[in-house]
Amino acid sequence: MTEQAEKVDVVVLGMGPGGEEVAGRLAEAGLETVGIEGKLLGGECPYWGCIPSKMMIRAANLLAETRRVPGMAGTSAVKPDWTPVARRIRDEATDDWNDQVAVDRFTGKGGHFVRGWGRLDGPRRVVVGDSAYEARRAVVVAAGAKPWAPPIPGLAELQGRYWTNRDAIEADALPASLAVLGGGAIGVELGQVFARFGTDVSIVEAADRLLSPEEPESSALVAEVLGKEGLHLHTSARLTGVRHEGGAFVLELEGEAPVTAQHLLVCTGRRPDLTSLNVASIGVDDKARGIPVDGHLRVTDGVWAVGDVTGVGPFTHVSMYQAGIAVADILGQDHAPADYRALPHVTFTDPEIGSVGLSEATARAQGLDVRVGTYPIPSSTRGWIHKVGNEGFIKLVEDTGRGVLVGATSAGPTGGEVLSMLTLAIHAEVPVEQLRGMILAYPTFHRAVEAALTDLAS
Ligand SMILES: Cc1cc2nc3c(=O)[nH]c(=O)nc-3n(C[C@H](O)[C@H](O)[C@H](O)COP(=O)(O)OP(=O)(O)OC[C@H]3O[C@@H](n4cnc5c(N)ncnc54)[C@H](O)[C@@H]3O)c2cc1C
Numbered sequence: 431m432t433e434q435a436e437k438v439d440v441v442v443l444g445m446g447p448g449g450e451e452v453a454g455r456l457a458e459a460g461l462e463t464v465g466i467e468g469k470l471l472g473g474e475c476p477y478w479g480c481i482p483s484k485m486m487i488r489a490a491n492l493l494a495e496t497r498r499v500p501g502m503a504g505t506s507a508v509k510p511d512w513t514p515v516a517r518r519i520r521d522e523a524t525d526d527w528n529d530q531v532a533v534d535r536f537t538g539k540g541g542h543f544v545r546g547w548g549r550l551d552g553p554r555r556v557v558v559g560d561s562a563y564e565a566r567r568a569v570v571v572a573a574g575a576k577p578w579a580p581p582i583p584g585l586a587e588l589q590g591r592y593w594t595n596r597d598a599i600e601a602d603a604l605p606a607s608l609a610v611l612g613g614g615a616i617g618v619e620l621g622q623v624f625a626r627f628g629t630d631v632s633i634v635e636a637a638d639r640l641l642s643p644e645e646p647e648s649s650a651l652v653a654e655v656l657g658k659e660g661l662h663l664h665t666s667a668r669l670t671g672v673r674h675e676g677g678a679f680v681l682e683l684e685g686e687a688p689v690t691a692q693h694l695l696v697c698t699g700r701r702p703d704l705t706s707l708n709v710a711s712i713g714v715d716d717k718a719r720g721i722p723v724d725g726h727l728r729v730t731d732g733v734w735a736v737g738d739v740t741g742v743g744p745f746t747h748v749s750m751y752q753a754g755i756a757v758a759d760i761l762g763q764d765h766a767p768a769d770y771r772a773l774p775h776v777t778f779t780d781p782e783i784g785s786v787g788l789s790e791a792t793a794r795a796q797g798l799d800v801r802v803g804t805y806p807i808p809s810s811t812r813g814w815i816h817k818v819g820n821e822g823f824i825k826l827v828e829d830t831g832r833g834v835l836v837g838a839t840s841a842g843p844t845g846g847e848v849l850s851m852l853t854l855a856i857h858a859e860v861p862v863e864q865l866r867g868m869i870l871a872y873p874t875f876h877r878a879v880e881a882a883l884t885d886l887a888s
Pocket of ligand 1: 467469470474546575595616707737738743745746748778
């Protein structure tokens, strides 16, 4: 144990979206707050996650729109060029300048910023290099998660050679071909982007469908769209080995021809590194998938955790929601405990897949008396007008016992935006009968919700 520890009110370990929010708000509240960050202040989301990936998606969607021009608004499409995308990401997202702005913002609130990799040293103590901090009020662990790769023969040996999300985001040039390992949200989003720019993309997924936690209808829709766009999809894939030979990655699949590609992007999930954080020193099992927290984000006396490190949901909005609760708890303010019933998330493929709450299968597995209503977007007036690129649907899951929605999916050209009214309905437990009485503007995409509510009744 390091001898002399500096005593402060709060130590925040990891300054991604969750940590930055906690540390900034506690510093603003007048607590002496130290924020520790090993890399860039802001975390994964602004540099290698949500923001740059959505910049890439915005560019790829523009290309897709130009391909929809012939027959709708003209005769020709635009030739793809990756250069402006790479430049925009370099200049506006993965730029050290953003880190300095964030540091200035935090110190401007009265926070004390420390650059370095810290680790817990018992409750209320954090060590960074030769320094140690002891927190009078709280230690908040907000150290996020790292890419995780499955134990496939040959894969570990290729670490550093294959791409993670960071390499894909920082790609200056397009690969001729790309094998994406993992058909979850990140895999399908990035796979569609690269394919739209001209890369020959294969997605290899162990589950029997892409986006396996989503409704089966969402998986089928995304598979259909990606298939039409020329991606090669391998679901239920049993990967027996990976190697790099002759300048290419070779993925050996049981019962199928091998997939060969210039680059391999591994998107098989992210897990916290609890061993490096030394969570054992606060009594937490470092083999766990996340730091267990209660509804107030407390781990143990004097220690809170927020964000991806908790394993609750790998989303920026979860980390910031949890941050708000932890801040209130640390400040001793009245607050409601965390409630994830209406947790939304969006897969930003084109069409977007927005979903909130329980899937039909999960609701049934929980023993709820379930009724389902669906409606295809192309059959709605707005979908029909939109024509090419109108794929999507609304699916509602009702708990008939209580007469409220407990889950919903909104897939379509603006699926993530349409989701907001469904999130509100679930969050506020608005009775389905009351939703039916709403006036929804014509002809919008969200008006398809009305038709799905009608289907619910039939
Ligand atoms: C490609 C991609 C796309 C994504 N898109 C979306 C999206 O569209 N919407 C969405 O909601 N989410 C998205 N996410 C997820 C989102 O980025 C994360 O959920 C979010 O960043 C989690 O925030 P966090 O604060 O918990 O952790 P992080 O953002 O991971 O931040 C943790 C910080 O802690 C630092 N740290 C770790 N260990 C230590 C240590 N020992 N000492 C000091 N510092 C440490 C890390 O360097 C990091 O900066 C995406 C992720 C990826 C990879």
